[in-house]
Amino acid sequence: MPALLAGLAITVALAVISLFVGVSDVSLASLLSGELGGRAGEVLLISRIPRTVALLLSGASMAIAGLVMQMVVRNRFVEPGTTGTSESAALGFLVVTLLAPGWPLMGKMAVSALFALGGTALFLRVLRAVPLRDVLLVPLVGIMLGGIVGAVSAFIAYRTNMMGTLLAWNMGDFSGVIRGRYELLWFGLAGCLLAYLAADRFTVAGMGKDFTTNLGLNYQHVMWLGLVIVSVVSAVVLVSVGSIPFLGLIVPNLVSMLIGDNMRRTVPWVAVGGAGMVLACDIVGRLIRFPYEIPISVVMGVVGSMLFLYLLLRTPRGAR
Structure with missing residues (x-):
């Protein structure tokens, strides 16, 4: 618990730093010298706070x-990026953007989630058909499947002038996050809470279908719950x-190295670690070529x- 509190304190400190990093002059001095409705206050309320909240929510939920x-x-x-x-x-x-451009963002997100669910289910179906003799073959299959799906997306985008x-x-990239354009990320927080509530079930399911069934749990229901959350x-x-x-991929493995695989214990650590890593990479991306900004996907890709x-x-060959 003290280590978790220390990690939470570091994440909070990074969040505070994130509020004051940027081209616009937003500092304690500028905030205290003028009214909250001044330029510094407007930048803080419209851009910096929403961006920081988006960083926290996306980092925790993706981890x-x-x-x-x-x-x-x-x-x-x-992880979602290595399974298609x-x-x-x-x-x-x-x-959905091409066929129903007038749909609200919530509807487009729902269609995107359904496609993600179908892609993940296809990945699991392919795994059952492929004899896997090495632990590294699983992400390799996912990367190949993701490459095929990505190629289909690129072809459609090319034919419809949607490549950009x-x-x-x-x-x-979090540079475009402002108030009113990040609120869907609260669904990610709901997914985190649902994962924590079902943590014991996921821990049991991670031991295999037979073990899960012997304990009286419906293995398929647990699997589908996990796929829906992801x-x-x-x-x-x-x-x-x-x-x-x-x-x-990175955060859960680092946490597992520290405290083990019990998901009930690891969920808070993973959430804090994911939020902290995203905050740190975003701050580095904003500072390394200041006043220009490097997208977080570039920094996160390198790290x-x-x-x-x-x-x-x-990892030993053949290990889980």
Whole structure:
């Protein structure tokens, strides 16, 4: 518990720093010297606070989605970005944007979530048909499936002059987050809470179908609950801020190395770790070429790929 409180304190500190990092002059001095309705106060209320909240919500929810995915698939090297889930969500959002451009964002998000659910279910179906003799084959199958779905999306986008829009969806970026354009991310928080409430079920399901059935749980119901949580979170984050690579893979693995695989214990750690990592990468992206900004997906891709290689090299062949 003291370590968790320390991590929470670091995350809160990063959130406070995030409020005061940017081109516009938003500082304690400018806020105290003028009214809250002044320029500094307006930037804080309209841009900085919504952006920071979006960072917290997306980081925590995507990390939890990765944890749930790893429990459902029973493999440490999967997350929505390595199972075709994110690519399927992008395909769904593209299709509904082309066929029903006047739909509200909530409706488009629902269609995107359905496509994400279908893509994840297809991934699991492919896994059952492929003999897997190595732990690394599972994410490899997911990456190939994601590549196929991404190619279909790119072809449709190319034929309809939507390539720039598709690239924006696949590039995680919080620079455009303002008040009124991030509220869907609260559904991600609902997914985190649901994952915590069902944590014991996911822990049992991670031990296999026979073990789960012997304990009196419906294995298929637990699986579908996990897939729904992952699909909704993936769609919400994609629609709101774009794709964030490696987050759902790295954070759960680092937490598992520290405190084990009991999901009831790890959910708070994963949520805090995901939020803190996204905040740190976003701050680095804003400062490294100030006053210009590097998208968080670029920073997260560099950091995540290095940590992913470390996890691959330290994991024995054939281990879970």
